[in-house]
Amino acid sequence: MASVHIDARGLHYTPLNQQIRAAVAGGATEIVIDHVLGQRFIGDGLRGDGVTITVNGVPGGDLGMFMSGPTIIVNGNADHAPGNTMDSGTIVIHGSAGDAVAHSMRGGRVFVRDNIGYRGGIHMKQYMEKRPILVIGGAARAFLGEYMAGGLLVVLGLDGSSPISERGLGSGIHGGEIFVRGGVEEKYLGVGARQLAATDAGKKTIEPVLRDFARAFGIDAGPLLTSEYTRITPASARPFANKYTWE
Amino acid sequence: MCGIIGVIDRRRKCMDGTGIKAALSMMNERGSGEGAGYVAYGIYPEYKDFYALHVFFDNIRENKGALDTLLERWGTIVHDEQIKTYEQPNIRKVHTPWRYFFRPDRSLMPKSTTPDEDIVTHLVMTVNAEKNGTLIFSSGKNLGVFKAAGWPEEVADFYRIQDYKGYLWLAHNRYPTNTPGWWGGAHPFNLLDWSVVHNGEITSYGTNRRYIESYGYKCTMYTDTEVVAYLVDLLIRKHGLSEKMAVRALAPPFWEEIDRMPAKEQELNRAIRLTYGPALMNGPFAICVANADSLVGFTDRIKLRPLVTGEHGDRLYISSEEAAIRTMEPDVANITMPKAGEPVIGRVVA
Numbered sequence: 001m002a003s004v005h006i007d008a009r010g011l012h013y014t015p016l017n018q019q020i021r022a023a024v025a026g027g028a029t030e031i032v033i034d035h036v037l038g039q040r041f042i043g044d045g046l047r048g049d050g051v052t053i054t055v056n057g058v059p060g061g062d063l064g065m066f067m068s069g070p071t072i073i074v075n076g077n078a079d080h081a082p083g084n085t086m087d088s089g090t091i092v093i094h095g096s097a098g099d100a101v102a103h104s105m106r107g108g109r110v111f112v113r114d115n116i117g118y119r120g121g122i123h124m125k126q127y128m129e130k131r132p133i134l135v136i137g138g139a140a141r142a143f144l145g146e147y148m149a150g151g152l153l154v155v156l157g158l159d160g161s162s163p164i165s166e167r168g169l170g171s172g173i174h175g176g177e178i179f180v181r182g183g184v185e186e187k188y189l190g191v192g193a194r195q196l197a198a199t200d201a202g203k204k205t206i207e208p209v210l211r212d213f214a215r216a217f218g219i220d221a222g223p224l225l226t227s228e229y230t231r232i233t234p235a236s237a238r239p240f241a242n243k244y245t246w247e
Numbered sequence: 248m249c250g251i252i253g254v255i256d257r258r259r260k261c262m263d264g265t266g267i268k269a270a271l272s273m274m275n276e277r278g279s280g281e282g283a284g285y286v287a288y289g290i291y292p293e294y295k296d297f298y299a300l301h302v303f304f305d306n307i308r309e310n311k312g313a314l315d316t317l318l319e320r321w322g323t324i325v326h327d328e329q330i331k332t333y334e335q336p337n338i339r340k341v342h343t344p345w346r347y348f349f350r351p352d353r354s355l356m357p358k359s360t361t362p363d364e365d366i367v368t369h370l371v372m373t374v375n376a377e378k379n380g381t382l383i384f385s386s387g388k389n390l391g392v393f394k395a396a397g398w399p400e401e402v403a404d405f406y407r408i409q410d411y412k413g414y415l416w417l418a419h420n421r422y423p424t425n426t427p428g429w430w431g432g433a434h435p436f437n438l439l440d441w442s443v444v445h446n447g448e449i450t451s452y453g454t455n456r457r458y459i460e461s462y463g464y465k466c467t468m469y470t471d472t473e474v475v476a477y478l479v480d481l482l483i484r485k486h487g488l489s490e491k492m493a494v495r496a497l498a499p500p501f502w503e504e505i506d507r508m509p510a511k512e513q514e515l516n517r518a519i520r521l522t523y524g525p526a527l528m529n530g531p532f533a534i535c536v537a538n539a540d541s542l543v544g545f546t547d548r549i550k551l552r553p554l555v556t557g558e559h560g561d562r563l564y565i566s567s568e569e570a571a572i573r574t575m576e577p578d579v580a581n582i583t584m585p586k587a588g589e590p591v592i593g594r595v596v597a
Contacts (some may be wrong), residue, residue: 038273038570058570060276077569077582080553098584099553117584118550142550142587166586167504168549187507 004028009035013060017041024048024070032056036076043067061098064091067108080117083110086132092216096138105132105151109209111216114138114159119146124176126150135213142166143190145232149175154206154213156181156224164188170232172239178232179206181224189232192239198229249434249446250274250399250420252566253535254575255542255593260561261289264408264416266575271399271418273574274567277446280337281428282421283402284394286435286442287413288539291389294348297325298367298439301385301392303342303430310380311345317374321366322351330393335405338397342382342430344406346391364439364484368464371438376465382430385437389539392442394419394433402433414595417537419444426469436468436476440538443479445472446567447552450530458525478526479536490536494545494590496523501548535565542593550587557582563593 004023008016016039023031029051036042036057043053044065051070055063063082064072069089074082077095083102091110099117102110107130115138122143124132132151139161145153146168153176157163163180170178171190179202184195207225214221252270256262264285271283291299300318304310318324330344349367356362371383385392390413393406399420403409419434425448426432435442449455449471456466456474462485464477475497482493496519500508505516520527531551536543544565546554557564557572557579564572564579572579585591 037573038568040276058573060568060570079568079570096582096584098555099550115584117553118587141584 002026002028003030003032006031006033007035008033008037008039008057011039013039013041017044017046020046020053024051030054038079040079041065043070043072046070064089067091077114078112083108083132083134086110088130094217099141101136102132102134105134106130107132109133109135109212111213112136112138113217115161116140119143121148121151121153121178122146124148124151124153126176133209135209136163137213137217139163139165143168143171145170145173145176145178145193146190147172147174148178148234151176152206152209153178154181154209155179156213158219169193170234173232173234174237174239175234180230180232181227182230183228184230184232192235193232194235195230195232198231202231203229248277248422250277250567250571251418251434251444251446251533251535252564252571252575253417253444253537253542253544254415254562254564255537255595256414257561257563257593257595258597259289259414259595261412261414262416263410263412264403267416267418268400268403268408270566270571270574271403271420273571274420275398277422277567278398278420279422279428280398280401281423282394282396282430282433283399283419284392284421284433284435284444285403285406285408285416285418286385286390286392286437286537287408287411288387288390288415288537289413290391290411291348294326295389297348297350298363298386298388299391300347300349300367300370300383301330302345302347303382303384304345305342305380307343307345313379314374314381317370318347318349321355321370322349324348325350330406332405333407335397335401337401338395338405341396344393361484367439368480372463372465375467378467384431387437387440387442387539390437390440390442392435392437394435395430396428396433415537415539415542417442417444417535417542419446423470424448425471429469431468432470434472435537436473438476438480439484441476441479441484442537443472443476443534445475445532445534447532447534447547448530449474449528449532451528454525455528475528475534475536478528482523482526483538490541490543490592491590492519494543494588495519496526497528498545498548498588499523499527500588533567540595543590544585545590546585546587548588555582555584556591561596563591565591565593 040060155163170193351366533552
């Protein structure tokens with residue numbers, strides 16, 4: 001297993017990404033990047049199953065955008081839209097993330113230990129075997145799952161905070177599903193979303209995801225598996241049909 | 248897309264411009280090299296009792312005499328000098344920055360309860376509306392705006408902002424979208440004590456502008472942000488609202504949220520919305536507003552632009568990106584994302 005270290009102090013994202021790509025092309029499977037501070041686009045468009053990139057610091061926006069295969073582990077907070085249109089692979093964030101996390105994601109997984117900003121999972125989609133997953137350990141802000149077209153969102157509220165305490169949850173959702181640990185006040189539901197208590201069968205479907213999440217952060221999966229969940233799904237496949245078209 | 252950052256030291260301990268220059272430059276992806284600027288509070292202690300007017304002259308010979316005459320008609324020029332600049336390869340010096348320290352003659356505004364401020368506001372509005380080669384872009388006491396068309400580090404080096412020491416700084420990296428970039432369109436925008444930096448777009452600009460111009464302010468900079476500086480001056484200085492209530496007027500809760508509030512809260516929020524309907528700002532924005540005693544950060548009600556805050560000792564930082572704050576202060580703590588439409592306020596205690 002070849003390992004490569006990169007010192008990103010003062011390095012612009014273009015040479016940084018060139019070094020990452022060169023390392024992957026050279027057969028590296030472990031890439032550790034130190035002193036990351038605000039560099040955007042890390043690992044964007046990168047291909048390579050079995051490659052793990054450890055980001056030590058606070059990366060800039062669009063981490064792992066269009067990425068296909070690698071695993072990125074962030075030891076710090078991420079900025080906006082990690083996992084933007086990601087194709088496959090995994091992003092694990094040991095901290096919080098900004099707005100539009102997993103924006104338009106089409107496959108793979110994003111696990112965030114703490115909180116995320118506004119519009120998490122906006123326009124996530126799915127097709128055939130491609131089903132993106134975003135799990136948030138803490139809380140999500142307003143408009144989680146806005147215009148969601150597919151995939152799975154899970155919000156856990158593990159730090160004792162309420163997982164959802166702002167408006168627009170699943171606003172315009174027309175595919176996919178959102179699981180929230182505990183209950184969700186009706187006033188926080190967005191247009192086009194409906195909620196039901198998750199059934200045992202429904203909880204069973206997210207069990208493997210919860211186990212993986214717990215393993216990624218070294219926490220006990222037990223309480224996650226025994227908790228009650230609320231499942232948010234689309235009220236219809238075309239929530240804004242009468243807004244844009246007349247039939 | 249623009250980059251903003253602000254910092255206040257609650258005990259007025261001064262910092263030079265080195266840190267904020269590095270932080271702003273770190274967000275260069277957010278700008279386009281067509282405008283950048285800084286404002287620092289506490290930089291003119293020896294002239295702190297006088298209004299520091301920063302002026303762009305298109306041509307000293309042609310434009311300066313008229314301004315001197317106007318200022319002398321309304322008060323006393325205590326001191327004036329060219330603002331020192333240092334040539335930069337990519338900045339074309341199309342204006343000459345000048346500073347005046349000015350004492351208004353109160354007896355000329357006998358019916359006003361705030362004659363000094365009203366004279367200075369009148370001068371700023373009159374001169375800027377005439378557009379005759381003179382632009383007053385900074386008019387507060389013991390503070391100064393430094394801005395130009397260029398990248399953050401170029402503009403910083405052009406004015407050598409590292410030579411200025413302030414306890415409160417704002418900085419802005421511009422990416423103009425709806426109007427061309429120019430020196431006067433760079434942020435911060437300032438009137439009297441108020442300085443504003445803004446990332447986003449005030450789509451309600453037309454309504455806000457008509458409203459603010461009905462109070463005698465004049466929008467002359469070809470861009471939306473200046474309206475925020477005037478709204479803040481009207482709501483806080485003239486109408487006496489607190490910073491918190493002013494933000495409530497500019498980015499109020501939605502009606503359905505008001506409907507769910509307890510009766511007393513409802514009454515207050517309805518009154519604010521009905522009174523200040525034309526001051527409501529729509530569109531995506533993240534804004535920092537400063538005056539001599541406070542730094543306020545807030546976003547639009549549905550959070551269409553980023554804003555994070557952090558603290559270190561007596562300092563509160565507000566910025567578009569956490570990494571920018573960490574560039575200034577690696578040991579920053581309590582990184583937080585403010586809720587949409589809700590202000591974060593840092594106030595001096597000394």
